[in-house]
Amino acid sequence: MRLKDKVALVTGAGSGMGAAIAQRYLKEGAQVVFADINIESAQRAAQESGASEDMWLATYINVGSQVDVKNCVEQTVQKFGKLDILVANAGITIRKPFLELTEEDYDRVMQVNAKGVFLCSQEAARVMSTQGGGAIIHISSTTSILAEPNTVEYGASKGAVAAMTRHMASDLGGMKIRVNAIAPGTIRTNLTGARLADQGVMERESSLTMLNRVGETGDIVGPAVFLASDESSFITGTHIFVDGGYSVK
Numbered sequence: 001m002r003l004k005d006k007v008a009l010v011t012g013a014g015s016g017m018g019a020a021i022a023q024r025y026l027k028e029g030a031q032v033v034f035a036d037i038n039i040e041s042a043q044r045a046a047q048e049s050g051a052s053e054d055m056w057l058a059t060y061i062n063v064g065s066q067v068d069v070k071n072c073v074e075q076t077v078q079k080f081g082k083l084d085i086l087v088a089n090a091g092i093t094i095r096k097p098f099l100e101l102t103e104e105d106y107d108r109v110m111q112v113n114a115k116g117v118f119l120c121s122q123e124a125a126r127v128m129s130t131q132g133g134g135a136i137i138h139i140s141s142t143t144s145i146l147a148e149p150n151t152v153e154y155g156a157s158k159g160a161v162a163a164m165t166r167h168m169a170s171d172l173g174g175m176k177i178r179v180n181a182i183a184p185g186t187i188r189t190n191l192t193g194a195r196l197a198d199q200g201v202m203e204r205e206s207s208l209t210m211l212n213r214v215g216e217t218g219d220i221v222g223p224a225v226f227l228a229s230d231e232s233s234f235i236t237g238t239h240i241f242v243d244g245g246y247s248v249k
Contacts, residue, residue, distance in 0.1 A: 025225070032057075063117075094154070137179075145159070186246075
């Protein structure tokens with residue numbers, strides 16, 4: 001088991017990529033906090049893992065609130081005694097043409113996707129710095145570097161995540177805290193399911209990749225385990241694209 005005796009906190013763990021990562025971390029031997037703004041979803045995802053309750057905690061988090069983030073990290077340490085791994089996965093998107101985006105739309109996405117990553121990473125790093133190190137993994141996106149229609153606010157937020165990854169890695173390296181990002185392409189999740197149900201959209205998204213398919217949540221799990229494990233002990237500041245070759249096609 002590659003994460004035995006590690007403690008991990010995964011945000012947005014109630015569904016999609018977050019749930020898949022958190023469940024796999026349990027199988028790899030970690031104790032895992034399933035944190036989500038929907039506590040019922042977090043509880044369900046944790047129970048579906050089949051792991052004993054002493055191995056996991058399901059809890060509420062609003063990643064855009066410093067108070068909520070601090071409380072979540074404190075709960076993690078209170079239950080498991082430490083925090084070795086953070087996966088800052090929680091995110092939202094609003095698909096609108098640029099001229100239809102409102103200030104409220106922009107602020108809402110940045111609050112979750114960018115500020116949320118900042119707050120969670122900072123609070124986790126405060127704990128990790130007292131333990132002799134840790135691993136922080138940000139979930140970015142191909143939109144951090146590639147333009148797509150109707151994703152201005154989302155691309156801006158994920159571009160911020162990519163930049164924060166590099167700068168945090170620089171600031172935290174001396175504390176033996178590694179910071180890396182995973183940039184998924186189109187992944188079939190609860191957020192994309194409705195759009196991908198359109199056959200035309202599915203065919204278009206698949207054709208953009210070298211593998212002629214969209215990604216599944218399981219495709220993100222392997223890189224997330226690797227970056228959390230000691231196997232990646234000399235890797236920090238990276239931005240790993242998991243997109244079927246879309247970003248280089």
